[in-house]
Amino acid sequence: MYKSLLLPLVDRDGDADALDLAVRLAALHGAHLSVLVMIDLPPPVVDPWGLMPDPVTAQSHADLRERGSARLAALRERLAAETIDWEARTVEAMSMGAPRAATRESYDCDLVVLGGAIGDTVESAVPREYFSSLLLEAGCPVLVVPPRCAAEVPTRCITIAWQPTREAARAVRAALPLLRAAKTVDVLAIDDGKTPDAEPSGRRMIAYLRRHGVEASWVARPAGEETVATRVLQFARHSRSQLLVVGGYGHSRLREWALGGVTRELLIGADQPVLYAH
CATH class of the missing domain: 3.40.50.620 (HUPs)
Known part of the structure; x- marks a missing residue:
């Protein structure tokens, strides 16, 4: 049985279906579910003398953190009614990028659940980057859940x-x-x-x-x-x-x-x- 599940939210349509499936899998297996709100911060400006203070980047970071905090609050409200063992937290990524940051959080889980996106579009590029990093570097299986797939648990x-x-x-x-x-x-x-x-x-x-x-x-x-x-x-x-x-x-x-x-x-x-x- 799976005892530790990880779900990194990639801020795309597939997140909601992936979360629903992850919750039901955690309930079925008596597993702990970790849900990550990923905050992908742009790196600071670099010049020949090192890192330069950049008001635009600083404001962008503040806006992204505020948006991440709002998403985390909504997520915790969504999970509050569930009887499973869960945690929800933000993960900031800057130097390594959000997909690799999510991969570093996955080493102690049995299964990664990930929202997907149907079609070869700009919208699907972000989930694909998470998928590739997690599958090739995490060392655990990845369950990709496309949007609006009406997945069943247990799967018959x-x-x-x-x-x-x-x-x-x-x-x-x-x-x-x-x-x-x-x-x-x-x-x-x-x-x-x-x-x-x-x-x-x-x-x-x-x-x-x-x-x-x-x-x-x-x-x-x-x-x-x-x-x-x-x-x-x-x-x-x-x-x-x-x-x-x-x-x-x-x-x-x-x-x-x-x-x-x-x-x-x-x-x-x-x-x-x-x-x-x-």
Whole structure:
């Protein structure tokens, strides 16, 4: 079971849904929930003689801190009625940036919950930066919750996007607390002609899950003319899956975003929560 959850609020539409899901997960698992109001402060002006006093930057910092305090007060009011064990606090980031500051707060948690954003837009750039930093540097799984996804807890129908990689295997192990509560678990392999050993390893994974009390079914689908991520999403929607479990960034992050990849496409297109591990 998850006993320590972390939710950094990124000040985007997905925050509300992520908070709702995190609260319900904390209640289900008897977990402690830490919610962070991130305050991203612009660095002070630097000149050849060192840091210069800058009234504009100072006023910007004051405004951002005031806004962060208001958000924190609203958050605490929202959580006051909950019976879970929770804390809410602000985290200021200046020299390292807010995503890395959030990552430094995550080393003692079991699962990070993060609000996402559908589409490849300017609005979605900030959640993606948090996602990349947390997934690659925190050492724990990241559950991305897109806005207005109506996530269910406990999750009854889960799809594992399987490929024989370290990242996918870690994602499955990280998702065990959720998988044990599910009624339907599909281990899905999309045949793109590049992973001939997907089925033998996938069936071994099913046996592994059974030893952990999880009954799962093997499903194979051809990729055809579609990308792997597109076929995964098509299957998830057709089967009414409420959660995807995938390995994140099997290739480098730069390659994923420049050339495309499963992680990139799922971040853009998934309209249900996705648990990633790296």
